[in-house]
Amino acid sequence: MSRYEYGIDFDGITALDFHAHIEIDSHGNRSLDDDLMAASERYFKSGAERTPSLDAVAEHYRERGMAAVVFTVDCAAATGHPANSIEEIADGAARHNDVLIPFGSVDPWQGKAAVDRARRLVGEHGVKGFKFHPSLQAFEPNDPRFHPLYAAIAELGVPALFHTGQTGIGAGMPGGHGIKLRYSDPMLLDDVAADFPELTIVLAHPSVPWQDEAISIASHKSNVHIDLSGWSPKYFPPQLVRAANSVLRHKVLFGSDFPVIQPDRWLRDFDRLEIKDEVRPLIFKENALKVLGIR
Secondary structure (H helix, E strand, C coil): CCCCCCCCCCCCCCEEEEEEECCECCCCCECCCHHHHHHHHHHHCCCHHHCCCHHHHHHHHHHCCEEEEEECCCCHHHHCCCCCCHHHHHHHHHHCCCCEEECECCCHHHCHHHHHHHHHHHHCCCCCCEEECHHHHCCCCCCHHHHHHHHHHHHHCCCEEEECCCCCCCCCCHHHHHCCHHHHCCHHHHHHHHHCCCCCEEEECCCCCCHHHHHHHHHHCCCEEEECCCCCHHHCCHHHHHHHHCCCCCCEECCCCECCCCHHHHHHHHCCCCCCCCCHHHHHHHHHHHHCCCC
16 A cells, blocks of 8 residues: 655645545445435535546646545445545545645544544555544534544544635435534534544634634634535634634635635636735645644
8 A cells, every 4th residue: 555745836826725625436335325415516506526536636736736635435324325545535536635634534433443544544555634523424523432543543644624604515305314513513522632632633614603603712722623614705703704814814725615615716706805905825725734744
């Protein structure tokens, strides 16, 4: 198996997208079951372009002079649907290490097996972080049962990216397909950040309806950051824009939520925000490089 090493010209790229999904593997296995994928496509108004291959994703970012963090989510215990191959994402990113940075994912309900797999994904496949989706994986992040997993990730020295706030997955379905939004309340991650100060945590997305809570956590905990993915910037809550321009200027990261939101659209809408000139490069790239331990 190939171990990933950075091949990115970090000075040459224009931006680093911290949030891009790989939703299909070479065997045709998608990240969600057919019902959830169809509901998500309706919610985001996406279609066939929803599942580009990893090679196509690499070319998409290469054409734009950008790099991207790529991942999927292992939610097999909660959904019964096996994840598309995480190892394949890591090894594919190694082939495209000039533009792609692989994150891993483990199912927290797998206990010690999840801890062991996290170590293998870093040691054998070179993943540079881990992605969690508490609502989709149906777990409360601050449950002490998951402490050994956080301790291992902190020891491995890589960040953990957690979905927060509302999710488009299951939106519009009866009962939201059983997906519970409360698991993605960022206040649950305040506990994790306090208990594991050596663990770098990124709160994914504007955390609506808990945006003020997310801002407070990122302001209070030096090890907590926010990525701005999943929403067009024209819909950002005003308090998030103010914080990104001021107290959180070194804590917020560009993320698109590719492929459901394209980086071209995100950047075009972001250009219309009143963001200070000196803050833009921090959001586009520099803050992400610090989170990844590159600078």
